[in-house]
Amino acid sequence: xxxxxxxxxxxxxxxxxxxxxxxxxxxxxxxxxxxxxxxxxxxxxxxxxxxxxxxxxxxxxxxxxxxxxxxxxxxxxxxxxxxxxxxxxxxxxxxxxxxxxxxxxxxxxxxxxxxxxxxxxxxxxxxxxxxxxxxxxxxxxxxxxxxxxxxxxxxxxxxxxxxxxxxxxxxxxxxxxxxxxxxxxxxxxxxxxxxxxxxxxxxxxxxxxxxxxxxxxxxxxxxxxxxxxxxxxxxxxxxxxxxxxxxxxxxxxxxxxxxxxxxxxxxxxxxxxxxxxxxxxxxxxxxxxxxxxxxxxxxxxxxxxxxxxxxxxxxxxxxxxxxxxxxxxxxxxxxxxxxxxxxxxxxxxxxxxxxxxxxxxxxxxxxxxxxxxxxxxxxxxxxxxxxxxxxxxxxxxxxxxxxxxxxxxxxxxxxxxxxxxxxxxxxxxxxxxxxxxxxxxxxxxxxxxxxxxxxxxxxxxxxxxxxxxxxxxxxxxxxxxxxxxxxxxxxxxxxxxxxxxxxxxxxxxxxxxxxxxxxxxxxxxxxxxxxxxxxxxxxxx
Numbered sequence: 001x002x003x004x005x006x007x008x009x010x011x012x013x014x015x016x017x018x019x020x021x022x023x024x025x026x027x028x029x030x031x032x033x034x035x036x037x038x039x040x041x042x043x044x045x046x047x048x049x050x051x052x053x054x055x056x057x058x059x060x061x062x063x064x065x066x067x068x069x070x071x072x073x074x075x076x077x078x079x080x081x082x083x084x085x086x087x088x089x090x091x092x093x094x095x096x097x098x099x100x101x102x103x104x105x106x107x108x109x110x111x112x113x114x115x116x117x118x119x120x121x122x123x124x125x126x127x128x129x130x131x132x133x134x135x136x137x138x139x140x141x142x143x144x145x146x147x148x149x150x151x152x153x154x155x156x157x158x159x160x161x162x163x164x165x166x167x168x169x170x171x172x173x174x175x176x177x178x179x180x181x182x183x184x185x186x187x188x189x190x191x192x193x194x195x196x197x198x199x200x201x202x203x204x205x206x207x208x209x210x211x212x213x214x215x216x217x218x219x220x221x222x223x224x225x226x227x228x229x230x231x232x233x234x235x236x237x238x239x240x241x242x243x244x245x246x247x248x249x250x251x252x253x254x255x256x257x258x259x260x261x262x263x264x265x266x267x268x269x270x271x272x273x274x275x276x277x278x279x280x281x282x283x284x285x286x287x288x289x290x291x292x293x294x295x296x297x298x299x300x301x302x303x304x305x306x307x308x309x310x311x312x313x314x315x316x317x318x319x320x321x322x323x324x325x326x327x328x329x330x331x332x333x334x335x336x337x338x339x340x341x342x343x344x345x346x347x348x349x350x351x352x353x354x355x356x357x358x359x360x361x362x363x364x365x366x367x368x369x370x371x372x373x374x375x376x377x378x379x380x381x382x383x384x385x386x387x388x389x390x391x392x393x394x395x396x397x398x399x400x401x402x403x404x405x406x407x408x409x410x411x412x413x414x415x416x417x418x419x420x421x422x423x424x425x426x427x428x429x430x431x432x433x434x435x436x437x438x439x440x441x442x443x444x445x446x447x448x449x450x451x452x453x454x455x456x457x458x459x460x461x462x463x464x465x466x467x468x469x470x471x472x473x474x475x476x477x478x479x480x481x482x483x484x485x486x487x488x489x490x491x492x493x494x495x496x497x498x499x500x501x502x503x504x505x506x507x508x509x510x511x512x513x514x515x516x517x518x519x520x521x522x523x524x525x526x527x528x529x530x531x532x533x534x535x536x537x538x539x540x541x
Contacts, residue, residue, distance in 0.1 A: 152226055157187060162462050173284070226259055291442075330342070372404070468528070
């Protein structure tokens with residue numbers, strides 16, 4: 001006699017349901033013991049549909065309450081249970097059962113987030129602070145120098161604004177060496193940019209005179225007693241001359257003519273001077289040369305707009321056409337642009353400032369080429385720069401325009417320059433003055449949380465010294481000579497590449513570095529120890 005079939009129902013407490021995984025819930029719906037014959041009857045029973053509605057509501061609440069993994073979205077069909085199973089099981093395991101550790105899935109993400117949060121950390125300045133204590137002998141000799149009325153030094157400085165800054169610094173030091181009065185330096189009209197700016201247009205002249213009042217006498221022009229004097233122009237000044245050489249060659253001419261005219265002081269004065277003169281260099285560079293008020297105000301406004309977006313990185317990109325030509329390198333944008341640079345270099349071979357006997361590939365591996373946008377992007381990613389980092393880029397228009405910056409903007413969309421941040425018409429008064437524009441870039445870059453140049457140059461060196469003097473703010477020096485061979489190795493896994501690049505730059509983040517550890521270093525780039533000191537007056541590498 002066949003047994004009568006009865007349908008049994010079991011009341012299940014909600015606490016038990018909450019402890020079940022999705023596979024357990026699914027087993028309540030699809031029992032393997034059910035025959036195919038009974039399958040049709042199951043779909044017709046009201047309790048089955050009631051349970052389906054209950055389960056859909058339950059899953060929906062989980063989605064809201066526990067905010068399951070957004071990378072595995074729920075099906076757009078709310079009751080598509082079988083499609084939901086992976087999301088439900090992962091959600092339970094992480095939110096309720098805690099069986100699978102978060103690090104198992106998100107270990108790489110956590111490591112990346114930790115590295116990115118450390119990107120804004122500043123290097124240990126080892127307690128170094130500005131320290132310009134001149135000797136007693138320096139102070140005693142100042143009295144006689146400041147009374148000088150017979151010898152006048154006239155200096156014409158050339159190049160871009162940062163090259164001019166270096167020459168102005170050395171002009172002050174040379175005036176001190178000669179015991180002469182310095183006439184405010186004349187800025188030579190820039191042939192390339194056609195900028196006719198004067199000293200007082202770029203720098204605060206009154207501030208310049210005031211800061212250096214106890215070091216050198218500075219006048220705006222020659223006095224009437226010397227206007228008719230024919231200045232002696234020195235054209236053959238060698239590089240790296242000493243104070244003794246300067247006195248031996250120029251004091252006699254001063255006594256005879258009263259006025260000495262010097263041009264092109266770039267790298268003429270030795271980088272290794274007595275301590276007091278090195279301190280004077282720092283005093284001029286870091287205290288005396290303050291930008292004129294209109295430039296300073298605009299630069300600070302743009303800085304504040306950049307700062308309002310959070311901490312920011314400043315990049316000095318050297319990707320202009322003339323940079324690629326002069327360095328003997330190729331931009332790597334396309335065959336068209338590479339050919340353009342190659343032809344330009346053939347037509348104007350004198351522009352090549354890099355070693356002419358080296359191939360482009362050799363120059364690249366030797367670290368003599370600027371980084372292009374792709375290389376800058378890979379370097380920043382390896383060093384942990386967050387994708388949402390605010391980036392200010394300084395420099396001239398890159399060869400290839402916006403196309404040249406695409407690798408950078410794809411990875412770091414918050415990329416701005418002064419044109420992006422300025423209000424309509426705000427830059428218009430300075431549009432034809434390259435020195436003004438470069439000065440604004442300098443201000444925003446110097447005030448950044450992190451700075452990195454894509455290539456060496458006067459601006460990068462000046463900002464490096466400024467940031468060191470301000471307490472060793474983070475400054476990334478790309479280790480191009482060591483890192484570029486890894487950039488060319490396409491077989492290297494990204495994680496391994498990032499580890500190598502990070503290791504190569506652990507000591508290139510703006511930490512204090514002794515100028516005296518390498519001969520010929522500029523004290524305005526490496527102000528320790530001549531212009532900075534700490535409590536122990538010692539340095540530990």
